Amino acid sequence: MSVSHDVASVRASRRLLFLVTEDWYFWAHRLHLARAARDAGYEVVVATRAPSLAGAITAEGFQLEPLSWQRRSINPLRLVLDLWSIVRLYRRLKPDIVHHVSLKPIVLGTAAARCVPATAVLNALTGRGYIFTARSLRARVLAPFISFLLRLLSRQPDTVLLLENEDDRRFVVDAIGIAADRTAVTQGSGVDMHRFAVLPMPTGEPVTIGCAARMVHLKGIADLVAASRILRHRKVAHRLLLAGGSDRENPNAIAEQTLRDWVRHHGVEWLGQISDVRELWRQCHIAALASLGGEGVPLSLVEAAACGRPLVATDVPGSRDIARADVNALLAPPGSPQLLADALERLIRDPALRNTFAVESRRIAESVFSLEHVLAATLALYDRLLRRS
Numbered sequence: 001m002s003v004s005h006d007v008a009s010v011r012a013s014r015r016l017l018f019l020v021t022e023d024w025y026f027w028a029h030r031l032h033l034a035r036a037a038r039d040a041g042y043e044v045v046v047a048t049r050a051p052s053l054a055g056a057i058t059a060e061g062f063q064l065e066p067l068s069w070q071r072r073s074i075n076p077l078r079l080v081l082d083l084w085s086i087v088r089l090y091r092r093l094k095p096d097i098v099h100h101v102s103l104k105p106i107v108l109g110t111a112a113a114r115c116v117p118a119t120a121v122l123n124a125l126t127g128r129g130y131i132f133t134a135r136s137l138r139a140r141v142l143a144p145f146i147s148f149l150l151r152l153l154s155r156q157p158d159t160v161l162l163l164e165n166e167d168d169r170r171f172v173v174d175a176i177g178i179a180a181d182r183t184a185v186t187q188g189s190g191v192d193m194h195r196f197a198v199l200p201m202p203t204g205e206p207v208t209i210g211c212a213a214r215m216v217h218l219k220g221i222a223d224l225v226a227a228s229r230i231l232r233h234r235k236v237a238h239r240l241l242l243a244g245g246s247d248r249e250n251p252n253a254i255a256e257q258t259l260r261d262w263v264r265h266h267g268v269e270w271l272g273q274i275s276d277v278r279e280l281w282r283q284c285h286i287a288a289l290a291s292l293g294g295e296g297v298p299l300s301l302v303e304a305a306a307c308g309r310p311l312v313a314t315d316v317p318g319s320r321d322i323a324r325a326d327v328n329a330l331l332a333p334p335g336s337p338q339l340l341a342d343a344l345e346r347l348i349r350d351p352a353l354r355n356t357f358a359v360e361s362r363r364i365a366e367s368v369f370s371l372e373h374v375l376a377a378t379l380a381l382y383d384r385l386l387r388r389s
Contacts, residue, residue, distance in 0.1 A: 190374030220290030
C-alpha cells in the first residue's frame, strides 16, 4: 500500500501497539492490519496471551509482549494486577497509538493509556457481544457498569471508539452515551478477495449447509440444529456442517458433550476447528449463521460471500450488513428455528435463487468488505489520531 510523503512522515518511527486477549484472535482478525501498518512505517508491537503463536508473530517482524491474563476472568484482584501490568508495559514502551481490540483490552488498556501522556487510543468494539446481548444475571449486572466505564474512558479527545456497523454506533451513542464525534465505523476486519476467490458450487446431492463460528450459544448454533431437525421431519434432504471450536474461555460456550450429542442423534457433522475455512465453503451450497445478536460484522459470512455462497442469517445488527434480505440472503428473526427452517428450505429447493444470491454475495463482499478498503480506512484513522494527539 503506497503512502504520500506527508502521511509517511507522520508515521515514521511511530510505535503502534495492539492489545488483544488471545494470539489466535490477533492472527485471525488483525494480522493483515498489523502488516499494513508495518509496511506503512509503523513499529508494531503485539501485547497478548501467546500460548501457541509467539514464533509466528515475531517472524512477521512484530515485537511480542506476552501477557498472562485470562480473557474470561473478572476477579477484581486479577483485574487490578492485569491493569498494573499494562500500565508498566505502556510506560516502558511509550506507544504513540494503542489499538485495543474487544471489551477487556478496551477497559484496561484505555485506563492504562491515561498514565502515558500523548498516547492516542483506538478502541475497537467488535460487536455488542455477551455483555450487551445476553439475558443472564451476570450480563445484566455487568452491562450498566461497563457502559459507565466506556463513557468515562471515551471522553478524551485522543480516543476513538471504532465500531463495525452503524447499528452499533447508534447503540453506543444513544444507549451508552458516548459522543458521536468519538466514534468511527469500519466494515469488520476485511477479507482478502484474492485468497477468498469465488469457488465453484459443489456438484451432487444433497444440498449442504455450512456454519463457521465459535461454538457458543450467542451464535444460535442450537437454533440452526433445530432448524435442520425440522427439515428432516419435512423430508427435506440436506447436510449440516458445523466448523469451529468450543470456546472454553467464553461463559456462553456450548459444552462439547452437547456438540457430540447433536452429531450422534441429529445428523449434524461437527468438524471442530479447521485450518482453512475455504475447505468448508468448497463443500457447501449455502452459508448460514443463526446469531442471536452481538455481532460486529461476522467474518465467516463475509468470507462465505466472497467465495460466492448464498446466505441464510438472522436479522440482527452486523449480520444484515453482509446478509441483505432478498438480495444475497434470506433472513429470519433470531431465536426462531421454524422460520429459519423455512428460509433454508426455500433456498434448498430453488437452485436458481441460490445462483442469483451467489453472484450478489460476491459483488457485495468486493464492493464493501474488501481487505484493501478496510485497511485504508483504518490507516487513515491512525493518521487522524496522530495529528490530534
